[in-house]
Amino acid sequence: MTETNQAKRRQQHITIVSETFPPEINGVANTLRHLCQGLMQRGHRVTVIRPRQRHENKGTVAGAGLALFSHEHVVAGLPLPGYADLRFGLTRSGHLRSLWQKDRPDAVYVATQGPLGVAAVSAARCLGLAVSSGFHTNFHSYSRYYGVGVLEHLLCAYGRWFHNRTAITLVPTRKMEQTTATMGIKPTGLWSRGVDCGRFSPYKRDDALRSQWGLKAKDRAVLYVGRLAPEKNLRMAVACYERIRGLHPQTRFILVGDGPLRRHLAERHPDYIFCGTRRGEDLARHYASGDLFLFPSKTDTFGNVVLEAMASGLAVVAYDDGAASEHLRHEENGMKAALPRDEDFVDGALRLADQPTLLNRIRAQARLDALEMNWNSQIEQFEQLVLNQPSRVRYHGINKQSMSLL
Template sequence: MSQRQRHIAIVTETFPPEINGVANTLGKLCEGLRQRGHRLSVVRPGQRKAVATNDAAQNLAESVVAVPGFPIPGYADLQFGLARPRRLIKAWKKNRPDIVYVATEGPLGLVALNAARKLQIPVCSGFHTNFHSYSRHYGYGFLERMIVSYLRWFHNRTQLTLVPTRRMQNRLNGLGIRPVSVWSRGVDCDRFTPSKRDPALRKSWGVGERDLAVIYVGRLAAEKNLQLAVTAFERLRHIHPRARFILVGDGPMSKKLQERHGDYVFCGMQCGEDLARHYASADLFLFPSKTETFGNVVTEAMASGLAVVAFDDGAASEHVRSEANGIKVPLDDHGAFVDASLRLADQPSLVSHLRSQARLDALDIHWPSLIEQFENIVFNLHYRETRHAPKQSVSIL
């Protein structure tokens, strides 16, 4: 049974129908909180016309404050937002939230944090993206320490920071960020299911019934460590020449990869039922990224009945049990990642076992229970913070 109705303001630089892990998570969060009777308002950058005309975000929030947005360097399809504090203060004085959840730490998140503090509204932050780690892959590695300092300063000005795994909780504690609580991610097992395997799609990839379809789903970008997946596949197809590598996603590395590997199958960005068919129609899922806070694609692959090879980090650290429902390898061992990929290619009986168990385990990763957990965390925080908050008048800047 839901707690009494509350008003939650979510501040984010990305939101559905944009396609990425943060937007997908926030979409599920908003949907779940509204189903439990709460009021949602969202502050985000204005979306590009092609995105904004998509109706996927309808009914996720009662109100949306769209602020000016500018492309993020290296991520032209995403934006950071800019807003004057007085605009948010005015909006929140008129329709005061019980709590503000800041999902991204960019300029918009900072303005929202300052506005909420002036209004004495409790603020909870989310750590959704390892921006400090990304800097190494875009020629800004020299800024990593500065970015870490900013993230520590930012999150320590909020009452609580939420992370998706216990390992990430320990990492943030090690960076001096406190308090930190774990709020994980669910997976939609009705959408992502082995039953959506499509022989016609496999045929379009050039994959026969008994051939091996190796898939990667995610952004085609430097921070995803894609060269390792390429290395693993190239080794694999020396033994299994009919295997095909399927890449689902887009990003700055897309053109270079297509030029170098014209025989790979590049499917571009997929979503909804089409994405589910792509997952279910493959056999092995290679996920070489080492910069994830979670990695929703890992649990989506498990729900789709794929044999997963991933590093012992993010979602894999929480949900993959080596030799039982997938294979995870130590973060610093690239050789083990390649070896695991080759091993699965040569052991169809093991692959069959891992695929079946991955699906069964994914059925236990429920979004409804995680929405209830989020509700309990943030509303307990609201109660604790407001119970002792002194009264204070606020002027609009």
């Protein structure tokens, strides 16, 4: 590729549509932050379309200080049922068509399947734009944790309808490729995640923080980072920690994050240490000050926290799913358990707590492996999947006018 063609390829207008975006804290928002930053560093112009967040009002300067995008368009937002901290966006497809007719993007990436995502896909198809989607969240699986499991099949059908209206659906793991294929979603493309090993590092371990947690030099901190919500399988994290504490009474359980289960957990376990939401360097310091990391979720499509924990030099215990299925090698850089085998999850954690040599070897290897998981390669993969679609994929099934381009 000549320098002229390379420059042309890198100077495209990409629109990211999402119901969640920084400074909200969740895996989707975190991924989009790195995506937008990476695309801009590679010379692209990035427009973000998202709902107004809880902390904003109409007079707020949207996205102030984030420097994640070239331009932003904010639509109305309402709380997501069961997730009061998150919003879903409300806008008309015609409004987006008008917006894109004035400033036509080269590609549209729709990260969420809510009303805003539906409007964006419809508008893009109408205009013959290259529109891709991302399978970031297992919302159909969440239904069983909120007492509406009967809706799971309906939500699966909705997800299939939504994603099959886009040219390609990006998924983060090979296992998720199989899951979406079973759901009838096609075609898909593998787009994984990276981790910032400068931000997350074992060198940020803080002995003063560990002392605040009531730990001495050789005591262990069992760490959980994430939403305190039913779908995160915190029941298993609690059961696992209690087994560890039964053998090692000086161990402390540190929970970083917030959510609907926090009050319940704090009332039942007043001796647990609840750190609330942490960001930036403060979050990195909390990671690095732990020893053993529990990731009990069986619903996450990926789990960015697994990579952050590895980069921080922690020994991760997880189920063989999501990021763990891609990046953990059992007994080498982490401990994995098959999804149905809860006892294996507990056994893996107990072995780490009982065997300091194994724990330290796994922690060191986890950090070394994380150094290879950079975001640059993932941003390049995103470009290949979203920007370089052949015309037969980019325009398939959009409308009669676009079919003439095949």
